[in-house]
Amino acid sequence: MAVVGIDLGTTNSVVATVRGGQVVVVPTSQGGYLHPSVVSFSPDGLRYFSVDAVARRILDPKNTVYSAKRLIGLPFRSDEVQKALVRLPYELREGNNEQAVFIGPDRTYTIPEVSGLLLGYLRQCAEMFLSDAVSAAVITVPATFNDSQRRATVDAGRIAGVDVLRVLNEPTAAALAYGLGQNMSQRIAVYDFGGGTFDITILRVENDVFEVLATGGDTFLGGDDLDSSLLNILAELFNAEHGIDPRNDQAARSRLLIAAEQVKRHLSDFPEARGDLKNIAVGSSGEPLALRFHIARSVFETAIRGLVGRTIQACQDVLASAQLLPSQIDEVIMVGGTTRVPMVRAEVERYFGRPPRTDLNPDEVVAWGAAIQAENLANAGESLPSRAVLLDVTPRALGIAVTGGFAERIIDRNVPVPVEQTRIFSTSSNGQTSVRIQVCQGESRRFEENVPLGELELTGLQPARRGDVSIEVTFKVDTNGILRVRARDGATGAAREAAVNVRGAMSESEVAEAAERQKYEEPSDLPEIPEA
Amino acid sequence: MAGMSTEQLAAFVRQIFPRLDQLSYYDLLGVPSGSDQATVRTAFYRLAGDLHPDRYHTLADHDLKEQLEMIYSRVCEGYRVLTTPEKRAAYERALNQGKKRLTATDRESHAPQNPEDSLRHPEAKKFFRMGMICLGRKDWKGAIMNFNFARTFEPTATLIAQKLAEAQAALGKPGGAGGTPHKTP
Numbered sequence: 001m002a003v004v005g006i007d008l009g010t011t012n013s014v015v016a017t018v019r020g021g022q023v024v025v026v027p028t029s030q031g032g033y034l035h036p037s038v039v040s041f042s043p044d045g046l047r048y049f050s051v052d053a054v055a056r057r058i059l060d061p062k063n064t065v066y067s068a069k070r071l072i073g074l075p076f077r078s079d080e081v082q083k084a085l086v087r088l089p090y091e092l093r094e095g096n097n098e099q100a101v102f103i104g105p106d107r108t109y110t111i112p113e114v115s116g117l118l119l120g121y122l123r124q125c126a127e128m129f130l131s132d133a134v135s136a137a138v139i140t141v142p143a144t145f146n147d148s149q150r151r152a153t154v155d156a157g158r159i160a161g162v163d164v165l166r167v168l169n170e171p172t173a174a175a176l177a178y179g180l181g182q183n184m185s186q187r188i189a190v191y192d193f194g195g196g197t198f199d200i201t202i203l204r205v206e207n208d209v210f211e212v213l214a215t216g217g218d219t220f221l222g223g224d225d226l227d228s229s230l231l232n233i234l235a236e237l238f239n240a241e242h243g244i245d246p247r248n249d250q251a252a253r254s255r256l257l258i259a260a261e262q263v264k265r266h267l268s269d270f271p272e273a274r275g276d277l278k279n280i281a282v283g284s285s286g287e288p289l290a291l292r293f294h295i296a297r298s299v300f301e302t303a304i305r306g307l308v309g310r311t312i313q314a315c316q317d318v319l320a321s322a323q324l325l326p327s328q329i330d331e332v333i334m335v336g337g338t339t340r341v342p343m344v345r346a347e348v349e350r351y352f353g354r355p356p357r358t359d360l361n362p363d364e365v366v367a368w369g370a371a372i373q374a375e376n377l378a379n380a381g382e383s384l385p386s387r388a389v390l391l392d393v394t395p396r397a398l399g400i401a402v403t404g405g406f407a408e409r410i411i412d413r414n415v416p417v418p419v420e421q422t423r424i425f426s427t428s429s430n431g432q433t434s435v436r437i438q439v440c441q442g443e444s445r446r447f448e449e450n451v452p453l454g455e456l457e458l459t460g461l462q463p464a465r466r467g468d469v470s471i472e473v474t475f476k477v478d479t480n481g482i483l484r485v486r487a488r489d490g491a492t493g494a495a496r497e498a499a500v501n502v503r504g505a506m507s508e509s510e511v512a513e514a515a516e517r518q519k520y521e522e523p524s525d526l527p528e529i530p531e532a
Numbered sequence: 533m534a535g536m537s538t539e540q541l542a543a544f545v546r547q548i549f550p551r552l553d554q555l556s557y558y559d560l561l562g563v564p565s566g567s568d569q570a571t572v573r574t575a576f577y578r579l580a581g582d583l584h585p586d587r588y589h590t591l592a593d594h595d596l597k598e599q600l601e602m603i604y605s606r607v608c609e610g611y612r613v614l615t616t617p618e619k620r621a622a623y624e625r626a627l628n629q630g631k632k633r634l635t636a637t638d639r640e641s642h643a644p645q646n647p648e649d650s651l652r653h654p655e656a657k658k659f660f661r662m663g664m665i666c667l668g669r670k671d672w673k674g675a676i677m678n679f680n681f682a683r684t685f686e687p688t689a690t691l692i693a694q695k696l697a698e699a700q701a702a703l704g705k706p707g708g709a710g711g712t713p714h715k716t717p
Contacts, residue, residue: 165589166586166589206577207577208581209577209580209581211577373586376586377586377589377590378590379590380586380587380588380589380590380591389577389580389581389584389586389587390584390586391580391584391608415608415609415612416608416611416612417608418585418601418604418605418608419605419608419609420602420605420606420609421609422635423635464688465688467652467689468688468689468690470690476605478585478601479584479585479586490690
């Protein structure tokens, strides 16, 4: 039995494991190490995954899901999903419990189900490569992922039949992979500019203890946005030449977006990019329209300056919350493919006043750390030699709604996990026999300015005058960053526990059903390995 | 950080868990009161090496695991409070009132909402406030008297009953919270 670390990315995923004390990365069927996070459901009932599904983003955009990480664990009506909706060519609608569900050719799929299918595929890749069953995994998530996003990621793992040992923050995983802080104390900034998200995390590392001091970022800023900037440049060029805006045509847009991604990569290594894109769109008389282009790196840099500036602003905010200056950072680690963009490196170096570390592959470093941690957890037992301890913190403050439209904070931002805090509240009207506890995340004093996470109801209170009934609300965040809420009737002392109904999440039975279905749909297709 | 065996962990939990609410953050972290941030951190890192949930991820005993996690959560809380100057100052005040744990109400004592805001009778509020002042001075008898007065005006208020019980408990303990509020192991 093997355990693996999985960096389940917005754009690409990486799977790694530790064998004989060495980290090995599971290759794709085409020999690379990045498994595109794409699942395609063809109308004839077949499914395509990852490298085999990428081309289908153009051939069958309506049935090909990518960037599922942008949607996982978020309610359909959330800003993030609504924003993503505009860009995504496949269809989503609101399903049970405010979830965003994908409308597939045969039926609808919840987002954890789609991610679960991808995870199941990644697991099989690992099993074939390792010639061993993979039972458990550490899955990484952005440090800024909230409770429901983490929960949904665990659900995806369960649907794939993978025991999720731990949901690990990506920056912590990266720091672990670099193995810094041996025999000394260092402050490290992990600058993680991935396909879909930007994270900045400050850690203190000392003798195998990795303590997150502060974390922040932008869940809606990544390499995809750089691609969009280039897409706009290409679209404008196309428009100038043919008088047609290819962004209005879903297929043309998809083609240009793929070209934009390639141009971006090229511009990381060369000062200019030239090309000839055939069959972008169709003209008025049915003739295929092409685009010949020449883009200088400086043009691209002008277009993305604002986006890169937002990452530096986020660095400033996080350093301020850790009460540190850029000069107090001993090492800056670069994570995520977008850190290959020369301008990104230059701006980071300028801000921190030191060249960032790029010696480990920025695409693989998170999976490396996840693999190391998976190995640590699977072997957690008696009297093992010293190993890394990862001390993570809560990404956002957590609280509940109180009268007057306010939010009362129960757990602060950036506190070490696990954490448990109880606060006592009272009823707001006479004879009240139940309370509705609305849970939110965010730092605002006003409830509506925070992000609602879910709610629970505590019933059967003894009727009394307002204010005389005390309700103890306990928030518990575990090492995975997952919140559990307990409400207790303080008067009777009887513990009445209620589960939070998390907005946009699958129910227990839905997850179990999906897991069962996936099991059924993929009947023991593991190749049998003859004994050595 | 050699790591503890299951037997050592179980013995540790048996020793600490039942007394968790009686231990100050200093006791839990095993540092003298007044220790500087670096000392607190070193102690915390050492403890995290033994007690972090990842260390006993494979432990089969669910109850033991749960209790360990509660202890470790409290250790984290102590680390956080003792290394944040404002929180630490609030904690020192709470310790002087005989509390071992900084709760949200202590932390936000400067917040617009006063504890007596939940009381409705003006006389009850007045005596409750005086009772709280006595409590702060460790004048347990004065506190009991004032809380009793407050209760005659608003007998159903749980807040008064709680504070009264607190004062009575402090008085009942010879040399209790009034003597040395925190001792170091």
